[in-house]
Amino acid sequence: MSLAADAIRIEKLQPNLGVRISGLDLNSDDIDVHADMLRHHFVHNAVMVLSSPGLESNNHVRFARLFGKADADYVSPADHPGKPDGDGLPKRGIIYISNKRTNGEITGSLPDGELHFHSDGAHRKSPYRATTLYSLELPSRGGETKFADLRAAYDALSDDMKKRLEGIQVHNIYDTRATLREQTDASNDKLSNAIHPIVRTHPDTGRKSLYLSRLMTRNVVDMDPAESEKLLEELFQHIERPEFVYAHPWKLGDLLIWDNRSVNHARNDFPANETRHMRRVTVSEPD
Numbered sequence: 071m072s073l074a075a076d077a078i079r080i081e082k083l084q085p086n087l088g089v090r091i092s093g094l095d096l097n098s099d100d101i102d103v104h105a106d107m108l109r110h111h112f113v114h115n116a117v118m119v120l121s122s123p124g125l126e127s128n129n130h131v132r133f134a135r136l137f138g139k140a141d142a143d144y145v146s147p148a149d150h151p152g153k154p155d156g157d158g159l160p161k162r163g164i165i166y167i168s169n170k171r172t173n174g175e176i177t178g179s180l181p182d183g184e185l186h187f188h189s190d191g192a193h194r195k196s197p198y199r200a201t202t203l204y205s206l207e208l209p210s211r212g213g214e215t216k217f218a219d220l221r222a223a224y225d226a227l228s229d230d231m232k233k234r235l236e237g238i239q240v241h242n243i244y245d246t247r248a249t250l251r252e253q254t255d256a257s258n259d260k261l262s263n264a265i266h267p268i269v270r271t272h273p274d275t276g277r278k279s280l281y282l283s284r285l286m287t288r289n290v291v292d293m294d295p296a297e298s299e300k301l302l303e304e305l306f307q308h309i310e311r312p313e314f315v316y317a318h319p320w321k322l323g324d325l326l327i328w329d330n331r332s333v334n335h336a337r338n339d340f341p342a343n344e345t346r347h348m349r350r351v352t353v354s355e356p357d
């Protein structure tokens with residue numbers, strides 16, 4: 071049964087980044103009835119928090135479909151996290167972000183601890199438009215997902231810096247087992263990598279944002295290595311400034327969606343001996 075419209079609450083989490091929508095039952099037709107409202111808040115606030123204890127996998131996918139092409143053709147079996155596709159990259163599909171182990175073997179993706187800031191799929195030619203993540207089991211502390219607003223970070227640059235970045239491209243390289251920058255061997259040319267402009271414009275809002283991250287961005291294309299290193303470090307520090315960041319303290323049954331074109335995300339460390347188990351459905355650009 072659908073809830074009366076006045077039971078829906080919409081609260082901003084920060085002035086421009088993040089919104090919480092309460093009062094929807096995502097196991098019901100509410101998903102379709104409120105599709106336009108959900109799409110509006112997703113695009114403008116970049117991070118959307120909903121709560122839906124008991125959210126079934128098919129309804130999770132149905133939610134993801136509101137925002138584009140949900141990656142649901144492939145379901146990662148618990149014991150084959152991110153099995154490679156034809157191109158050697160993990161398949162796009164329903165996967166588990168999980169530190170659960172069977173006989174000591176990891177069963178999910180991105181299992182343990184801290185994760186540096188990144189945008190999902192920035193190492194691919196066609197990155198993910200959005201990511202949805204649903205919490206099934208949580209540790210007693212830590213493991214917050216942090217979001218950094220790349221639009222606000224762009225707006226806060228000096229005019230000189232905005233000019234300097236015009237037309238610049240960056241090279242992203244990522245080893246899909248890595249959670250920290252140091253864990254990717256950037257000299258390994260077999261790793262998944264892609265070149266993207268450092269500034270991009272959101273197709274729905276027209277807002278500009280920065281597009282680089284500590285986890286994946288290795289160098290500025292056609293720039294002297296020392297100069298590139300210096301520029302990237304300056305920009306990493308800028309985009310991770312606390313005033314651009316919202317840290318989400320997870321509750322069981324939370325469903326988050328974020329726009330990978332507008333925010334980077336990261337994860338705080340959490341106790342290694344406690345379980346953190348999440349279901350992830352991504353949204354890709356059309357083929």
Ligand code: OGA
Binds near residue numbers: 215337348
């Ligand atoms: C992801 C991711 C963060 C988290 O699923 O892409 O970065 O908090 N997850 O687990």
Ligand code: MN
Binds near residue numbers: 188189335
């Ligand atoms: Mn991610």
